[in-house]
Amino acid sequence: MKKVLIIEDNVDVRENTADILELAGYKVATAENGKIGLEKAIQLLPDVIVCDIMMPEMDGYEVLQDLNKNAKTASIPFVFLTAKTERTDMRKGMNLGADDYLTKPFSENELLEAIECRMKKHDFLKKEYSKTIEGVSQFIEAASTYMDLDHLSRDYSPQKFNKRDVIYMEGSAANSLYFIHSGVVKTYKSTEKGKELVTGLCSAGHFFGQLSLLTDTGKYIETATVLEDAELYEIPKSDFKTLMHGNKEVANKFVSLISNNLVEMQEQMVNVAYGTVRQRVAKALLDIHNQRILIDNEDKGISIAREDFAGLIGTATETAIRMLTDFKDEGLITIGSGRRIVLEDIEALEEIVIFG
Numbered sequence: 001m002k003k004v005l006i007i008e009d010n011v012d013v014r015e016n017t018a019d020i021l022e023l024a025g026y027k028v029a030t031a032e033n034g035k036i037g038l039e040k041a042i043q044l045l046p047d048v049i050v051c052d053i054m055m056p057e058m059d060g061y062e063v064l065q066d067l068n069k070n071a072k073t074a075s076i077p078f079v080f081l082t083a084k085t086e087r088t089d090m091r092k093g094m095n096l097g098a099d100d101y102l103t104k105p106f107s108e109n110e111l112l113e114a115i116e117c118r119m120k121k122h123d124f125l126k127k128e129y130s131k132t133i134e135g136v137s138q139f140i141e142a143a144s145t146y147m148d149l150d151h152l153s154r155d156y157s158p159q160k161f162n163k164r165d166v167i168y169m170e171g172s173a174a175n176s177l178y179f180i181h182s183g184v185v186k187t188y189k190s191t192e193k194g195k196e197l198v199t200g201l202c203s204a205g206h207f208f209g210q211l212s213l214l215t216d217t218g219k220y221i222e223t224a225t226v227l228e229d230a231e232l233y234e235i236p237k238s239d240f241k242t243l244m245h246g247n248k249e250v251a252n253k254f255v256s257l258i259s260n261n262l263v264e265m266q267e268q269m270v271n272v273a274y275g276t277v278r279q280r281v282a283k284a285l286l287d288i289h290n291q292r293i294l295i296d297n298e299d300k301g302i303s304i305a306r307e308d309f310a311g312l313i314g315t316a317t318e319t320a321i322r323m324l325t326d327f328k329d330e331g332l333i334t335i336g337s338g339r340r341i342v343l344e345d346i347e348a349l350e351e352i353v354i355f356g
Contacts, residue, residue, distance in 0.1 A: 001027045002026050002027065002047045003027045003028075003029065003044060003045075003046040003047050004026045004048045004049075004115065005030070005044060005046040005049045006021075006050045006051075007033070007036075007050070007063060008032070008081060009032055009033055009054075009055045013104065014032065015030075017050065017081075018030055020112070021112075021115065024115075029046065033056050034051075034056075034057050034058025034059055034063045035058045036057070037049075037058075038058060038067070041067060041076070042072070045076070047076070047077070048079065048118050049067070049077070049078050050079045051080060051081060052080075052081050052082060053080055053081075053082040054082065060082070064078055075122070077121065079098070079099060079100045079101070079102060080100070080101045080102065081102050081104065082101075082102075121249060124249070124250075125253065131205035131257070132181075132205065133156060133179060133181055133233050135257075136233070139257060140239070140243070143243060143253075146250060149246070152242060158181060158233055160229070160231055161226045161229070161231075161232060162226065163227065163228060163229055164225065165225065167226065170220055170221065171220065173220075174212040174213050175237050176235060176237060176240075177207060177210055177213060177235040178208050178232050178233070178235070179232065179234075180204050180208070181231040181233060182204050182229075183203070183204070183229050183230025184294055185201075185227065185232075186198060186201055186224070186227050187199045187222045188222060188223055196307070196310075198311035199222050201227070201312065207257075210240075213240050227304070277313070277319060278323060278326075279352060279353055279356055281313055281327065282327075282332075282350075289343050300342060301336055302340060302342075302343075303340050306321055306339070309324075331344060331345060332348055332349055
């Protein structure tokens, strides 16, 4: 049973509101002023708080501010209940983080709809979705319900791609967001001199193509090719736009789902910009090893074309090969059949990343 806390100094309003919610199936607790209400909120951790603004001891603004300081209560949906209708009061409440505003007198339907809406929002926002196609489908299903939409795709069919297949080219029309169920995909940009700068190595559970869909050009800003046989799911651009622009809460949740690890991407760019070639090679080897992508199951070696590895660290292929040979001579790696790379001294590679 969902719990609602009513903080209201007016006895009649407090009791009438409690009666309405109890008849609707909610478990209700009440408080006659802000100070008691704050104490009960921390103690009971209700699913929703309905709070008056003008009260003795503590007003509603102070209650909300204190709740936001406590990690256990900061995310509880909060509905202001007040006789004030001035725009400045509403603005102040919303700026403090209130989820909704009910003006007295209110109808039974207005109260129940406000509570139900906040419950639905809270349940949607607190749920975590796995980075699998099942998790993605569950998210889209929940988002469709949350936004009351019926045109979003619910079922997706896998598409199989072979090694070296081009999924899309830089400059082509950006029509889809892709999700990787299995395999490895490389994204890269081409320079004016025809060299490749690898912008990402994406494996199972990763999305790619999202930045292209956010640009105004309507074109892919990079090329995507398959490094290991892959099974991909395609999310249409129309669905992507709806999820990004249809509702702020849905958009925030969607961004967290599709963003992969932006911190790692930022570190990669900084590494390419400021790290020595020796540091960049060591970090790229460690990243591929730690992410368990492009790893051959037989000898645990990293299987990556030398030109792809060079693009990943932002240098010429010859330079990358020369540095890998140096690492081999130093006993940091071994290079086996098919030019597979096996890391022999991970600690030494980590020191190179830090100290050069």
